[in-house]
Amino acid sequence: MAVEPLFATRAQRAFMFTVCFQAIVVLAMVGITFRMVEDNVNFDTPRYKTLPCYLALFALAEIFELLLAFDALRLRNIIQLLGILLFHLALMIFAALQVHQTRTALVTLPHCDGRDDFVSCGGPGTLWKRVEPFLIVAPCVIAASWLMILFWIKQLYGEFGWAIFHVVGANPKMKTMYQWYQIMICLLKFDFFAFTGVTMQLLIVVLQINSAEFGVTIAAIPVVLVLLMLCGIAVQREIKWIMSISLVMMLAAMSYSNEIPARQQVLYKLVRFYQPSSRDQYETTRATLTVFTVVAFLLLFATFAVGLRCFADFDRGLQASKVNALPTRPKITTGASQNMTESQLSYLGGAPVAHRISIE
Structure with a gap:
């Protein structure tokens, strides 16, 4: 099969x-x-x-x-x-x-x-x-x-x-490690969407085009995209030094992403959405900005935690499966065991399979 x-x-x-x-x-x-x-x-x-x-x-x-x-x-x-x-x-x-x-x-x-x-x-x-x-x-x-x-x-x-x-294959430990790898790759994709969603709302609704913060926010988009891609490559290829840098950058991002500009001291963006001095600026988008900001932070935290789990699985025999897993799978084959591949026979312990009898 x-x-x-x-x-x-x-x-x-x-x-x-x-x-x-x-x-x-x-x-x-x-x-x-x-x-x-x-x-x-x-x-x-x-x-x-x-x-x-x-x-x-x-x-x-x-x-x-x-x-x-x-x-x-x-x-x-x-x-x-x-x-x-x-x-x-x-x-x-x-x-x-x-x-x-x-x-x-x-x-x-x-x-x-x-x-x-x-x-x-x-x-x-x-x-x-x-x-x-x-x-x-x-x-x-x-x-x-x-x-x-x-x-x-x-x-x-x-x-x-x-x-x-x-x-x-059938090894339960390998299956568990591969599932954690899949979770990590999936989280990286959602991280990018959450970051882009928050950024887009700030650019459209809040920030002024001629402000320095607008330029910094625009410049951050390709930087974050490259960092997420490098993290994905690192966890797939099991490149430890890139993965280490990625995990450190996630910690830094969790610290930075909840801060507003330094001129207003170290306050959280969520507080800024509701404090009297700036709440009018966010009046019509406060609900979605709050949801996106909280979700983005939780996703990043989850990515960091899963990233540590995947890092612990490096050099344990999974790299070949992650790199060589083909996106296009073979079609279902029919017939007796002589038409099966060696790998399929190995899953069955090399035992021959009898012809299937159909009742018309």
């Missing part, structure tokens, strides 16, 4: 179709909302920047999820499929938060209707009432697709169970 080729099974095709379909529907809802608001407000006004931020984040999130889903199927990575399940749940929460944040941005006069003020009122006939249904549809679609994705991942779990055995 061997692993099915990419998209050869119903579960694989249905899983990818579900992810693609929900991405198209959700982006359509977000795009319609953005266009309706754009026709009536000036996005240069700070309180209205939550909508372009919402659109940019969801576009990034859906593209990221599509690439992650394809990569998980290509690599037969169960860990990454479970990560997608959690990521999808986070998307649903984010979409639900955006309903509240958009209302906060648009509605400043709640007790009036569209006859008094089309943009700022919250009653019947207002801009808010027009965009509200599209905002509500997004988390509903994501929730429905999450249930479907959960069903298909259960199917894929059984299908891909052979993949790890195909790569590392």
Whole structure:
């Protein structure tokens, strides 16, 4: 028995179709909302920047999820499929938060209707009432697709169970080490998304283009990307000195990422979101910035902890499996034992396999 080729099974095709379909529907809802608001407000006004931020984040999130889903199927990575399940749940929460944040941005006069003020009122006939249904549809679609994705991942779990055995064999210790390696690679991918999400929100909503902090934030994106890639290479190739530097950089990032500029002393960004002197600056994006910042920190902490675990597994015989694991697996073969490869026979202890008899 061997692993099915990419998209050869119903579960694989249905899983990818579900992810693609929900991405198209959700982006359509977000795009319609953005266009309706754009026709009536000036996005240069700070309180209205939550909508372009919402659109940019969801576009990034859906593209990221599509690439992650394809990569998980290509690599037969169960860990990454479970990560997608959690990521999808986070998307649903984010979409639900955006309903509240958009209302906060648009509605400043709640007790009036569209006859008094089309943009700022919250009653019947207002801009808010027009965009509200599209905002509500997004988390509903994501929730429905999450249930479907959960069903298909259960199917894929059984299908891909052979993949790890195909790569590392039947040794339980090797299987455990390989699973920790898969968790590490998956965490590095989510680290990049979380960092990019926080950075994008700060660039769109908070920071001024002509400020020094804006330039530093832009410059940090390729630096962090390179560091995450080097960490991935280090854990795959078991390069100890690069892995050591990566772990030290993670510690430094956890210390730095929760600090605001030095001119305001060592205070945490989360405090800055809520303290009276700066809370107005974050009014319409405070909820998502808080969630993204907390999640980014927790992901980085988890990556550091798992990185230590993977570092402890270096030079224990797993490198060849990590480097030589092929993303494309052989197709299922049929026939007697003479058609099987030597490696497959070794899994069966070299015992011949009798011809399969079918009853018509």
